[in-house]
Amino acid sequence: MTATAATKQAATKTAAVTNPADKYTPFPPVKLTDRQWPSRVLDKAPIWCSVDLRDGNQALIEPMGPDRKRAMFDLLLRMGFQEIEVGFPAASQTDFDFCREIIDGGKIPDGVTIQVLTQAREELIRRTFEGIKGSKRAIVHLYNSTSELQRRVVFGMDRQGIIDIAVAGTKLIKQLADETPDTEIVLQYSPESFTGTELDFAVEICEAVMEIWQPTPERKIILNLPSTVEMSMPNVHADQIEWFCKTMKNRESAIISLHPHNDRGTGVAAAELGLLAGADRVEGTLFGNGERTGNVDVVTLALNMFTQGVDPGLSVNDIAEIVRVSEYCTQLPVHPRHPYAGELVFTAFSGSHQDAINKGLKALSKSNSGKWEVPYLPIDPQDLGRSYEAVIRINSQSGKGGIAYVLEKDYGLQIPRKLQIEFSKIVQRVADETGKELSPTDIYETFKAEYLDAESPLALIEHATEARGPNSGARVVNAVVTRDGKTQTIKGSGKGPIDAFVDALRQGCGVDLHVLDYREHAIGEGEDAQACSYFEVKTSDGRTLFGVGMDADIVTASLRALVSAANRAAR
Ligand SMILES: CC(=O)SCCNC(=O)CCNC(=O)[C@H](O)C(C)(C)COP(=O)(O)OP(=O)(O)OC[C@H]1O[C@@H](n2cnc3c(N)ncnc32)[C@H](O)[C@@H]1OP(=O)(O)O
Numbered sequence: 001m002t003a004t005a006a007t008k009q010a011a012t013k014t015a016a017v018t019n020p021a022d023k024y025t026p027f028p029p030v031k032l033t034d035r036q037w038p039s040r041v042l043d044k045a046p047i048w049c050s051v052d053l054r055d056g057n058q059a060l061i062e063p064m065g066p067d068r069k070r071a072m073f074d075l076l077l078r079m080g081f082q083e084i085e086v087g088f089p090a091a092s093q094t095d096f097d098f099c100r101e102i103i104d105g106g107k108i109p110d111g112v113t114i115q116v117l118t119q120a121r122e123e124l125i126r127r128t129f130e131g132i133k134g135s136k137r138a139i140v141h142l143y144n145s146t147s148e149l150q151r152r153v154v155f156g157m158d159r160q161g162i163i164d165i166a167v168a169g170t171k172l173i174k175q176l177a178d179e180t181p182d183t184e185i186v187l188q189y190s191p192e193s194f195t196g197t198e199l200d201f202a203v204e205i206c207e208a209v210m211e212i213w214q215p216t217p218e219r220k221i222i223l224n225l226p227s228t229v230e231m232s233m234p235n236v237h238a239d240q241i242e243w244f245c246k247t248m249k250n251r252e253s254a255i256i257s258l259h260p261h262n263d264r265g266t267g268v269a270a271a272e273l274g275l276l277a278g279a280d281r282v283e284g285t286l287f288g289n290g291e292r293t294g295n296v297d298v299v300t301l302a303l304n305m306f307t308q309g310v311d312p313g314l315s316v317n318d319i320a321e322i323v324r325v326s327e328y329c330t331q332l333p334v335h336p337r338h339p340y341a342g343e344l345v346f347t348a349f350s351g352s353h354q355d356a357i358n359k360g361l362k363a364l365s366k367s368n369s370g371k372w373e374v375p376y377l378p379i380d381p382q383d384l385g386r387s388y389e390a391v392i393r394i395n396s397q398s399g400k401g402g403i404a405y406v407l408e409k410d411y412g413l414q415i416p417r418k419l420q421i422e423f424s425k426i427v428q429r430v431a432d433e434t435g436k437e438l439s440p441t442d443i444y445e446t447f448k449a450e451y452l453d454a455e456s457p458l459a460l461i462e463h464a465t466e467a468r469g470p471n472s473g474a475r476v477v478n479a480v481v482t483r484d485g486k487t488q489t490i491k492g493s494g495k496g497p498i499d500a501f502v503d504a505l506r507q508g509c510g511v512d513l514h515v516l517d518y519r520e521h522a523i524g525e526g527e528d529a530q531a532c533s534y535f536e537v538k539t540s541d542g543r544t545l546f547g548v549g550m551d552a553d554i555v556t557a558s559l560r561a562l563v564s565a566a567n568r569a570a571r
């Protein structure tokens with residue numbers, strides 16, 4: 001077969017293949033004509049429940065052992081979680097033992113309720129109650145799967161069969177709760193795979209459970225509506241929640257809880273819209289660890305609220321500590337670009353971002369509004385216990401603003417705008433050559449080598465200035481310099497020491513500089529203070545360039561800056 005024939009055959013085959021996307025069914029919209037959630041605003045935090053120790057844990061390559069469980073539990077307490085799903089005690093000895101450890105060891109603070117998960121199977125429910133014996137209050141979380149797909153392929157049951165599982169489980173929990181009067185038992189029921197469940201059936205099974213449990217507004221049931229698998233856009237999820245809340249009976253006796261997973265990458269959005277749609281509670285994990293693409297990230301959710309001016313009711317102000325403990329417990333890294341928490345999220349490498357951040361931070365330091373307004377930084381890093389240190393980092397994408405920011409922040413150098421432009425080209429060249437990030441030290445060393453250490457061909461050894469004569473404002477400068485290694489004395493006069501030194505350079509060294517601009521500032525305070533001088537000069541061949549000098553003495557700093565300019569001109 002010729003190459004052309006083979007290509008044609010391949011093309012014909014390709015054309016015959018059906019579109020791979022055809023095997024997926026679009027998620028049907030919810031019939032909800034008067035939806036309210038799009039006009040609502042999130043103005044208060046939900047009830048939070050951490051499921052790190054259960055859902056997060058069951059998804060780990062290496063589930064947490066006792067030490068890691070304890071470290072996670074302690075962190076969750078420090079963060080202010082009042083409901084914590086501590087495990088699936090009937091499923092694993094570690095989980096069971098952990099329940100016993102925190103109950104028997106008195107490690108559950110007042111106001112904190114532990115939650116435990118169980119399937120609707122008698123032996124598992126009984127074992128669960130052994131796990132929580134002795135606790136003051138516990139949420140027993142019963143689940144069974146309700147979606148059309150799971151009913152068909154996993155359980156081989158019709159709707160009634162699935163309701164029977166939930167009802168039987170609830171009856172046993174009610175009986176065991178009655179037999180355990182010292183522990184206040186709260187029932188949480190999850191129609192697992194809610195997102196794939198027909199809404200009328202989800203309401204029907206939850207109402208069947210409520211019928212047994214008999215919740216009241218004072219003794220509410222928690223109905224947890226999990227996006228076991230996230231299957232639709234967040235607006236559809238919100239419609240499902242609003243539909244459910246509007247349709248169910250006895251709404252005031254239930255806490256509606258969300259349990260988003262993140263299969264489509266929109267777990268946070270789904271949770272936020274679900275809250276607008278009427279939910280009261282959110283279950284999630286730190287940084288979204290959990291099955292597959294994870295559970296909803298409660299840290300992001302909380303900080304999203306915080307940046308809208310809403311108190312999230314969770315302490316997320318030491319983000320580095322939360323990351324550290326979470327990474328230790330899960331043995332999984334938090335991505336450097338993870339919202340709010342990633343190592344790089346407060347770092348700008350690109351020039352225009354750096355420029356805007358630099359200007360924004362300066363404007364903020366002069367503002368009395370009390371409002372955070374810095375371009376590209378939606379949150380103040382200090383609110384998360386992070387500093388401004390890493391906000392601007394330099395590589396080949398960086399511009400003058402970022403470089404100036406680093407030199408000023410770390411070395412106190414306030415380099416004039418035109419010098420920023422000149423020096424940024426030098427930094428750019430270095431960054432391009434290495435292809436690497438340049439640390440603040442690298443930048444300062446580059447600056448030093450280019451300007452401050454520019455001592456060849458000329459170097460200033462010493463100088464003295466005096467008035468040109470009695471009643472004269474003019475000055476005479478006598479300076480000792482080395483020129484190509486040879487020492488010589490030069491002399492000049494002018495309106496002041498700078499003018500006089502320019503004259504000396506012209507007469508003694510044949511260096512003709514015309515000063516265009518001059519700035520100086522102090523670095524540091526007291527005895528250690530240094531003067532830093534910046535000269536913009538025009539050379540005899542028409543170039544414009546800078547020289548920089550530093551010294552404890554202000555005049556010496558200026559003369560050094562002129563020498564620096566002369567040497568750079570000679571290169
Ligand atoms: C979406 C979620 O995250 S759900 C929570 C999932 N978490 C976990 O599974 C972690 C811990 N689980 C385990 O360690 C084990 O699954 C155990 C100990 C709970 C049970 O183990 P086993 O009994 O060996 O098996 P397995 O989990 O495979 O049980 C499946 C059986 O339970 C049934 N089942 C599954 N879920 C439920 C439920 N919620 N209620 C009642 N029965 C259930 C299934 O239909 C299946 O029945 P079959 O054996 O008649 O086919």
Ligand SMILES: CC(C)C(=O)C(=O)O
Pocket residue numbers: 055117143190192193224226227228229259261
């Ligand atoms: C047990 C349930 C609530 C769960 O984790 C899920 O459906 O994702």
Ligand SMILES: [Mg+2]
Pocket residue numbers: 055226228259261291295
């Ligand atoms: Mg889950």
